[in-house]
Every structure is written in structure tokens, then in C-alpha cells.
Amino acid sequence: MIEIDRIGFAIGKSEILNGVSAQLPRAKMTAIIGPNGAGKSTLLSLIARLIPPASGTIRVGGYDVQQTASDTLARILAVLRQENVIASRLRVRELVGFGRFPHTRGQPDAQDGEKIQWALDLMALSPFADRFLDQLSGGQRQRALIAMILCQDTDYILLDEPLNNLDLFHSRKLMQVLQDMAHRLGKTPVLVIHDINYAAKYADNILAMKQGGVFANGPTQAIFENHLLSDLFDTPIRIHQIDGQPVAMHH
């Protein structure tokens, strides 16, 4: 479980998060949705301890992230940031191999090699494994970053807009992989996602954020409600049930 308790965060005089509390259950997939600037990426960065909070605490699997050593934390959680600056003169296999670093400390064994190959196959990257990152399309590069994160093999997997640049085939595949990891392997994926219909189809729970606070948090079916989503996005949205699945349409 991820326990977020009264987290406040500010940049200078502007308040970015205004006391966010939420519990994200383990072995479930949680989607974080909400308008641009709501604080979604900031919250993810705080959970991953990429930035320190002004107030409040966050526990991941019982570990207070502020009090946990970096090498321990790196074996508990992995994070894909929204913006990534990566050295272009790096080969795909090398990048994915970085995911093993918290486990190997630079001494990879055969098992690490298998994990790297597993992640490459999962993201359909084997044909590109020996290419440099600047020889890939945007979507292929995004898949390489995701493969690195999955290769880290952590219980908690935080992904900020992982579907960026991914086509329909790879978006669907990634969501299925993450859902499977949650339901079969007991892992806890938490992802920021803009396409709310992917959230509707695959996420167990939804954390909706607006203006630096929690707007709603609960099971997907409860969040997929006309008024709630319309108010969240200040846009008229109507939910239709198609094949037992909520589908949001704006009009």
C-alpha cells in the first residue's frame, strides 16, 4: 500500500499540493487522472522521493520514503518520469540493463541477463536491442524506458504518462502487462494517464486530482460518473456502458 498523509508542497510562494491524503492499495492498479497542472507529476515525484515534501509523510510498503536509504528504496519502487533526458549514445540493451543496477551494483549475472531479455521481449524491443537510443522513434524510445523500469522488478511501479507516444497496440499491451502484474504477481502499478478510457478499462482504482488536491479517490466504477468527470475536467462528459465497460465521451 502507498499511504499519502497530508502532503504539502510549494515552490516559492505558490502552493502546488495543499495537503494531499490518499491510500493506494497494493496489488491493484491505480490511475491518477486530472487536468494539466493538477499536481499529478508532483505527487508521483514525492512518492518516489525525487523531491522532498514541505509537510506530511508518504509510506510505500510500510517504508517512510523520507527515512529510507536510496538503495533500499530502489528495490521497492521504480519510477518513470514524464520528461526524460537520456544519453543518446547508449544502446537499448544498456539502458534496460540500468534497471538491474539496484540489485547488482554493477556486477550483473546470468539471471540479470535473463531479466533484461525478458523486459526487451515484453516491450517488443529485441529487434532494436543493439541500436543507439537516438536511432529509435519516440514510441520505441518510450518503450525502452518502460522496459528499464520493469527490469528493476520492484513491487511498486510509478509511471508518469507512460502511454505518451505509444500506438494503440503498444498502449493496450502495456496496460495488459501492468494489470497482469497487479493481479497475478501482486505488484502495485500507479500511473498518470490522460486517456480516461484506458483508465476505465484497466485500472482498479482512480485518484482524481484537481488544483493541487484530491478531487476523488475510489474504485473505477465509482469515479466514472457523469457529474464527477465533467466537474473534474470542466467539460461536459457522458459515460456510456459498452460491453459492460464504462466509456467516457465528451460533447
Ligand SMILES: Nc1ncnc2c1ncn2[C@@H]1O[C@H](COP(=O)(O)OP(=O)(O)O)[C@@H](O)[C@H]1O
Ligand atoms: N519548477 C516549477 N516552478 C513553478 N511552478 C511549477 C514548477 N513545476 C511545476 N509547477 C507548477 O506546479 C503545478 C503542478 O504541476 P504538475 O505536478 O507537473 O502537474 P500535472 O502533472 O498534474 O500536469 C502546475 O501548476 C505547474 O505549473
Ligand SMILES: [Mg+2]
Ligand atoms: Mg504531469
